[in-house]
Amino acid sequence: MSIIADIAARADALTAIRRDIHAHPELAFEEHRTAALVADELERCGIETHRGVGRTGVVGVLRGRNPGRCIGLRADMDALPIHEINEFAHRSRHDGCMHACGHDGHTTMLLGAAQYLAATRNFDGTVVFVFQPAEEGEGGAPAMIEDDFFERFPVDAIFGMHNWPGMPAGSFGVTPGAVMAATDRFDIVVRGRGAHAAMPHLGVDPVQAGAQLVVAAQSIVSRTVDPLEAMVVSITQFHAGEAYNAIPTEAHLSGTLRTLTPQLRMAARERLRQVADGVAQSFGVTIDVTILDGYPPTINTADEAAVCREAAESLVGASQVSWAHRPSMGAEDFAYFLEKRPGCYVWIGNGPGDGGCTLHNARYDFNDGILPLGASYWVRLVERFLAV
Structure with missing residues (x-):
């Protein structure tokens, strides 16, 4: 496995961020604390930061060494109305609300990538970091689109990633075509x-x-x-x-x-x-x-899926990347972004789903061990899509 060394060295810091977000979950369009944490960290890295996009969303804009294409990377921030029954120290402090789908990990992995890319800028063009509110049924993606997202941040393609319990840690799933259902x-x-x-x-x-x-x-x-x-x-x-x-x-x-x-x-x-x-x-x-009307189907475009495959294989090897991975009949509002631009939504293995550690379960917790891998994936994807 070829995790970026500088990101691996920050594993403890990323874990601390992830667990802080997990302990303070916020429901759809109420992600005020999480959005402030994200925005403050982007600004600390010198990234142009836009708050309040689609109500509580945050968007960071990072320009590379030379002009070029524009790539969007999206993570979701909201939690679920589930009462957590875990007993570890970073369990939810808000009764009836918990990060039962791993959005705390998604947010942290994208922040880790933003930190690294801001320091290296080993790419041409522009990276747009999209921290989206309200994925869990409330339509945060269309809210951002209605807030002129694509006019303000004209990405050429946009990408998303979701952890998947039951897939081995250190693996990815990439699917050209439909990956999630309407x-x-x-x-x-x-x-x-x-x-x-x-x-x-x-x-x-x-x-x-x-x-x-x-x-x-x-x-x-x-x-x-x-x-x-x-x-x-x-x-x-x-x-x-x-x-x-x-x-x-x-x-x-x-x-x-x-x-x-x-x-x-x-x-x-x-x-x-x-x-x-x-x-x-x-x-x-x-x-x-x-x-x-609910969420439309999440449909990946073939060329962008191929780039995601290359980025994942550069980190974990071809044997750990499941190509044409089986779609899920769950739904994702990232679909709205893919209706407007090419892109791809991939799975990252979260490890065994034993003991209730499955999505939308009161005992779920994100696997902190994959934070450096997820952040490294985002970096390698940017470097391939915006090749110097």
Whole structure:
């Protein structure tokens, strides 16, 4: 493994930063302390710093030795509304809020790269360090874009990275094409006619129709999608009735659609409505489907993925870089950046996920041992993309 020596020498300092952020988690658009820590450190390194981008985001701009292209590197800063049950000294000091997804580590790795690049400037062009708020479902990326991010910071390409428990520490996963799914939420209201449970023939049962809809919705995946394409339809809520002896008037269902391509995303929405219409006609109920836009699919561009592969292999060797790594059906708002510019989102191994150390788990903790590797990856990526 070829971690940059100067970054490896700062491993303890990076760990201290990471654990400080972990101990003081902040939810979406509330990352005031974290943003101040990031901005202060960028300014200390002599990096041009912009605060309050997309409400609580921070952007640093570092120019190299000569003019050239512009690369964006993005890390997310927000925590999750989860009560941490770890007992180590740097556990969350805020009840009901913790860094359960590793954004504390993402922020620290990018800061480590910024520190090194500010000292060396071994590149032409410009590096834009993007510390984004509100990734966890609140849309910090579109908030930054709406705040004229691309007009103010005209990057030619943009890159992201996420830790992945279960992948060995010292490894990377790089995927050309779709790497994470679109996720759209839906709410469904089934309306029938209430009746006494002893006299069901006098009513129109929305529970029976809703139950059939739960089953029929899975035919969207099993019978209308190419088996080689990925889609997930999950109905996660079903609420109806208040009494043991009464058939209710309404049933309420909710869930998510997850797809890896824009085309399949639109097809899934349309097919869900068609299935609902068919169930409504069969059972004599009315069904209203409301689909709420979620994050689009995260789709890496091939040339940028190849550069990421080269940067990772320069550090850990080809055998430790999984090329065409299997996509995840989770979602990422980095997708919004990739809708505007070429780029790539990669995985960095966080080590075993034993003992609950998995994403969005109350026992999760970022592996401090990979901080120097992640920071070194960012540096090597910059040096390749902005070659002197």
